[in-house]
Amino acid sequence: MKQINKYIKIYGMFLKCSLMKQMEYRVNFIMMIGIEGVFLITKLLYAYIVYDTGVIIYGFSPDMIIFYIGTFILMTGIYMFLFYFNFSSISSLIRNGDLDILITKPISLQFMLTMKQVDYGTPIPNIIAGICIVTYQWNKIGLPAGFIQVLGYIVCIIIGSLVGYSIMFCVQLISFFTIKADAAREITDSLWDVNNMPMFIYNKYIRVVGCTVLPIFIVTNYPALFALNKLNGWQLTGGIFLCVLLFILVRGAFHLCMKQYTSASS
Amino acid sequence: MRQYRKIFEIGFQNALEYRVDFIIGLFSMFFPIFIQTSMWIAIFLNSEKSIIYNYTLPQMLSYVVLAGLISKAMNTKVEYEIMGDIKDGGLNKFIVRPINYLVYKVVENIGGKFAQFLIVSIFIFIGMSFSAALFSINYTILEVVLFITAIFFSIVLKIIMSVMVSTLSFWVGETWAAFMMLDVIINVMSGGMFPLDIFGEGIVSVLKFLPFQYTIYFPIQIVTGNLEFNAIFIGIIVQIGWILIFGIFNRFIWAKGMKAYISAGG
Numbered sequence: 215m216k217q218i219n220k221y222i223k224i225y226g227m228f229l230k231c232s233l234m235k236q237m238e239y240r241v242n243f244i245m246m247i248g249i250e251g252v253f254l255i256t257k258l259l260y261a262y263i264v265y266d267t268g269v270i271i272y273g274f275s276p277d278m279i280i281f282y283i284g285t286f287i288l289m290t291g292i293y294m295f296l297f298y299f300n301f302s303s304i305s306s307l308i309r310n311g312d313l314d315i316l317i318t319k320p321i322s323l324q325f326m327l328t329m330k331q332v333d334y335g336t337p338i339p340n341i342i343a344g345i346c347i348v349t350y351q352w353n354k355i356g357l358p359a360g361f362i363q364v365l366g367y368i369v370c371i372i373i374g375s376l377v378g379y380s381i382m383f384c385v386q387l388i389s390f391f392t393i394k395a396d397a398a399r400e401i402t403d404s405l406w407d408v409n410n411m412p413m414f415i416y417n418k419y420i421r422v423v424g425c426t427v428l429p430i431f432i433v434t435n436y437p438a439l440f441a442l443n444k445l446n447g448w449q450l451t452g453g454i455f456l457c458v459l460l461f462i463l464v465r466g467a468f469h470l471c472m473k474q475y476t477s478a479s480s
Numbered sequence: 481m482r483q484y485r486k487i488f489e490i491g492f493q494n495a496l497e498y499r500v501d502f503i504i505g506l507f508s509m510f511f512p513i514f515i516q517t518s519m520w521i522a523i524f525l526n527s528e529k530s531i532i533y534n535y536t537l538p539q540m541l542s543y544v545v546l547a548g549l550i551s552k553a554m555n556t557k558v559e560y561e562i563m564g565d566i567k568d569g570g571l572n573k574f575i576v577r578p579i580n581y582l583v584y585k586v587v588e589n590i591g592g593k594f595a596q597f598l599i600v601s602i603f604i605f606i607g608m609s610f611s612a613a614l615f616s617i618n619y620t621i622l623e624v625v626l627f628i629t630a631i632f633f634s635i636v637l638k639i640i641m642s643v644m645v646s647t648l649s650f651w652v653g654e655t656w657a658a659f660m661m662l663d664v665i666i667n668v669m670s671g672g673m674f675p676l677d678i679f680g681e682g683i684v685s686v687l688k689f690l691p692f693q694y695t696i697y698f699p700i701q702i703v704t705g706n707l708e709f710n711a712i713f714i715g716i717i718v719q720i721g722w723i724l725i726f727g728i729f730n731r732f733i734w735a736k737g738m739k740a741y742i743s744a745g746g
Contacts, residue, residue: 245657252661256673260519263678269527388504397504404511411515415522 224321225329232332246335250294254339257287260410261347272414281351282412282438285371288344289434292375293382293406295337300328301382302399305389314477324468328383357441370437370450373457378433380460381405383468390471409434425449429456483579484587491591506552506599513548516674517541533677538611539704543675545607546700550631551672553600554638554695558589559659562646567653571741582643582734589639597635601628608703623703626712630699633719638695640726641666647730650737671697691722 236243261283264276271279304327307313316326352359385405388398413421413431424431432453439445496502524530524537535543562585565571574581612619645662648655667673669692676684676697687693698715701707707715 242654242657245654249657249660252664256664256668259668259674259678263519263523263674266678267523267527267532269523271522271526392498392500392504394498394501397501397508400505400508401511404508408511408515411519415518417518420518 221321221325224325228330229332232330233334236334243335246333247338250336251339254287254343257283257290257410258343274412274414275355277351277355278442279412281348281355281442282434283410284344284347284351285438285441286344286409286434287340288348289371289374289378289409289437290406291337291340291344292371293378294340295333296375297328297379297382298336299331299333301386301402303331304386305394305396305398308389308475309394311477313475323472324465328379352441355442357443363441367437367441370440370445370453373453374433374436376457377429377453377460378406380457380464381428381430381433384460384464387464387467387471390475405430406433412438425452426456429453429460432456484583487584487587488591488594491588492594494588495592495595502595506596509548509552509600512551512673513545516544516548520544533675534706535675535677535704538614539706540675542607542611542704543700545611546604546703547672547675547696549600549604549607550634550696550699551667551670553593553597553631554635556589556593556639556642558585558639559642559646560656561585562643563649563655563659566646566649566737566741575738582730585643586636586639590635593635593639619703622709623705626716627699627702630702630712630716630719633716633723634695634699637691637719637723637726640723640730641691641695644726644730644733647733647737650740666692666695669693670695671700691726694719694722 261280264271264279264283268276270276274282307316307327313327317323319326357363382402382405385402386398392398408424408430413424413435416424421431436445436450436453440450520537520540524532524540530536532540565574565581571581574584608619608624645659646655648658652658669676669687669690671693672695676687676693679687694715698719702712702715
């Protein structure tokens with residue numbers, strides 16, 4: 215319990231320091247919001263096409279698909295807020311030898327590496343747009359908005375976020391084996407964008423792989439499917455199990471990477 | 481001429497210096513293609529119409545595959561390199577050398593893109609062979625030659641546009657955000673994400689007066705059979721015209737920028 219309180223306190227400091235750092239360069243802060251706003255438009259183009267064509271795809275109406283896209287946008291905001299900039303900096307920390315300083319700190323290295331930076335600017339367009347689209351479509355489709363439904367949706371978002379964390383962090387571990395790993399970031403961005411559309415547009419073999427071997431589809435599909443009442447108990451249980459399993463596996467992989475890590479600065 | 485050949489070779493060698501990163505980066509281009517092909521297949525299979533946005537399914541799939549590959553081939557970071565040189569004084573060493581900095585940068589980037597262009601060309605050839613076999617699309621040798629010519633001019637046009645955007649750095653301190661936003665906007669307006677036809681005839685007719693569609697949309701129209709020979713010929717002339725216009729404008733704006741240049745750092 216003491217350890218948990220310690221980490222909560224430290225994370226509180228990370229939140230505060232990240233905010234102070236970003237408010238120091240306010241123009242940068244606003245520019246990041248602008249950049250993410252432009253990327254948001256590209257995500258909304260998918261919604262525009264779905265709406266414009268008006269096609270019911272495998273039983274999912276355009277409104278349901280747009281609800282899904284809204285969930286994806288919301289989760290993108292959460293991912294950008296909590297994890298993205300931490301993962302992006304792993305490669306340069308290793309290459310420049312700055313990881314050595316973090317190793318000497320008396321707290322979990324994985325925690326420092328993946329949770330230290332919190333970004334307040336870039337998530338703003340995604341979170342606002344995501345919440346607006348989800349709320350609007352939730353009413354439009356006529357989904358039940360009881361306590362259980364909303365709580366279940368939020369729990370699925372948390373599960374999706376943790377699965378996303380494990381998968382994206384795992385890809386960044388490539389940086390321990392290559393000198394230049396800019397492509398690792400491209401791969402994580404591309405993997406995340408696979409969820410731009412619901413998983414049912416892909417064939418069943420890809421869906422099976424995407425929900426088990428490389429469970430990237432769990433990240434944004436599960437919250438939307440739960441709200442749409444298309445997620446059964448087995449799938450939800452499997453998702454929770456995979457979330458825990460992935461976290462343990464990625465932690466093990468990280469420890470293995472650290473064992474063979476040699477400092478670039480020495 | 482010999483010096484520029486050497487610069488081309490250096491750019492080519494630099495691109496292949498980190499081969500693992502280069503190969504992983506190539507894989508990342510398949511994700512957007514994968515998402516888009518799945519989406520359009522799902523839309524067409526569930527729609528009563530066989531033609532959507534003036535494209536049949538084979539034409540649409542050809543478009544998204546080629547657009548994804550061409551976008552990757554044209555993706556350049558030259559504006560960031562020039563921004564860095566202007567901001568950090570790296571430009572100083574070029575002022576005293578008997579070499580045109582802009583031509584140096586363009587040639588270096590063409591050299592850097594050449595390796596990627598070769599590999600992407602192989603994938604384009606494979607993609608076109610598959611679509612010819614699967615969808616009975618007949619490509620004539622003339623179409624292929626004109627397509628390759630148009631792609632070459634597209635890459636040169638994109639690099640020159642990027643160089644033009646980079647001249648902002650002479651007057652504005654931090655321009656990376658503007659570059660990122662412009663990159664995304666240009667990609668959308670070039671037809672790199674979706675065919676421009678999704679925006680309707682009105683917007684497409686306006687975009688005809690802008691250079692962006694001549695980077696991705698126009699070359700692909702050559703092989704999807706949507707253009708007559710005269711229109712292809714005129715399109716290539718327009719590409720060359722835009723290259724010359726931007727080339728002349730770049731020289732003018734660069735001369736202005738060099739007068740404002742403060743050699744800080746370097």
